[in-house]
Amino acid sequence: MGTLLLLITLICEIAFAIYCVITKQNHKKMKSWMRIVVFIAFVILTLSSVIVWDFRWLMLTIVLFILAVKGTISLIRNKTNNQKYKTSSIMWKTMITILALVFAFTPAIVFPQHQSPKVTGQYQVATATYTYIDKNRIEQFTDKGDNRFVNVEFWYPKNADGTYPLLVFSHGATGIKASNTSTYTELASHGYVVASIDHPYHSLYTVSNDGTKALINTDYKSEISNSNKEGIYTKEEVYGLIQKWMKLRTDDINFVIDTILTKAKSDNNPIYQHIDTEKIGVFGHSMGGAASVWVGKERDDVDAVVNIDAPFFSELVYNSEIDDFVARDEDFTIPLLNIYSDDVWQQLESNSTYVANKLNNEHFKDAYTTHLKGAKHLSLTDLPLFSPILANILQGGRADIDQYYCIEKTNELILEFFDNKLKDKGHFTPKETY
Structure with a gap:
């Protein structure tokens, strides 16, 4: 327009x-x-x-x-x-x-005017945003001594009765909590309470309920950029950065889940009262996907995980003898769906960062893996609809797949997976490639 x-x-x-x-x-x-x-x-x-x-x-x-x-x-x-x-x-x-x-x-x-991806569920969707303060952690990105805060936005069935599974989303390396709004809306319309997290100083920007703003940390941004370049960091240094990034991410996710579960027991807010605390899923894009896999492995109360275009950082071990990453020798037992773009699919056999993601990894033999042919990394978010120009710049070109088809197929796969694993509905048998 x-x-x-x-x-x-x-x-x-x-x-x-x-x-x-x-x-x-x-x-x-x-x-x-x-x-x-x-x-x-x-x-x-x-x-x-x-x-x-x-x-x-x-x-x-x-x-x-x-x-x-x-x-x-x-x-x-x-x-x-x-x-x-x-x-x-x-x-x-x-x-x-x-x-x-x-x-x-x-x-x-x-930022062109565009149609929203289709929403197919029976429920109208409402949203709400809250700021949670973690009294057990001091913010490491500032020197003020303040406790770390995490901003969380909910998408949930409006004016609905009963309880619904809780799904917690983590955004990509420099993303924001609204990165996959179409996905949250589709899930909520089918009877899920979706909580998407802004990871302060990892997210591009975030604003708390009291107006406090936090922009992406410049050192962290440089680490992300340089880790993808040859000759800047050694493999051992990259491994150390991964541990640092994942520590913050998983601490945030665990804190949010624990806070929500506590509020579900004592807070009369309808959002919390709509949550089935016995059914929890986690999912995320890129670094958020890696953190979701990590949390799924650590927590006993997580029932299903969706990894969108991310390496299994939790399964990597640095081997000093070969100066490279190897896959951890442990089974992953939580139901897992991997959705890959061309950008990741083409690296599964060649990039050691994805050594644990290889399709022949027996420790993930029960995982579902699918590939959206023609998709680029950001095609699995809403950004190419919200701003095609920015998406093309950030991901190094235009994707060959229709963006509406790509995000709607992604949303459909995630919904069917969680329906099967958290609601015991239907049979989930995705194709290898769409």
Whole structure:
């Protein structure tokens, strides 16, 4: 929508400038009426919901309003033909207007208006956000001595009766808790309480209920970036970083689960009272997927795990004799679903970080593994819908798979897996490749 409107607007501006040059007149009266009509048209499109009003249209609204006001003032003063015609003046004003419009349209182009993936469940979905303070941990990313806080957003069945399984999600290395909103919504619509965690200073940004903001830590961001480059860290140093990252992630997840279970026993909040504390699943994308597998192995009360495009960090051991990673010699007994993009699928046999993920690993013989052909790493999140440009930049190109098909198939697989493992519904038999 943003790109289309920008093209139409630019064509009109350029065409009008050419008309002025050909006729050698300013046509200020016509220009003033054009500005007013364009603003009125924008308002009508917004009121009719063709344009869905949100942050992406704010700058454009301001620019169009200013131009419309200028046009109105010009008409009222009736100073439409007093200025002497100059081609250079026409060209400069047109260029300035075009630059202002491109700037104003930028949010609508970077974050295009899009349809949400389909929601197929019977329940309407409500959301709520809470900040939990961990009194047993001091925040390591600041020197204030404050306790660590974790922001959690819930998606749950609205105005529903009974109790539902609890699903806890962990975002990727530099993600946010809303990264897979379509997944949470689909699950909640089928009778799940989904809690997605922001890991402060690991997430791109997070805001607590009291307004406290936490941006991604620069040292952590550098560690993530450099760990994927050759020659920056040794394998042993990378292994140490993995342990540090996973310690924070798993501590956050364990803290959130324990807090929710405690509140389910004593808090009258309907969200907590809707939770079946005997049915718990954990899932996550990228580093969040690795942390979910780790938590699933550690906790006795986790009944199912979904790993979205992540290595099994919990199963890696650094072997100093070969200076590389080897897989831990232990069985993983919790029901597990792995969903891989091309980015990970192509590394399973070649990258030692994924040595435990290999399809022939007998310690994961009961795990389900599927591959979405043509998908890239971020295709398994909502980001390519929310901002295709950012997704393509971050993941090094455009995915070959249709994004709606990809995320909806991902959501479908996760729902069917949790339905089977937490609700004893149906038979879960995914194909190896979709």
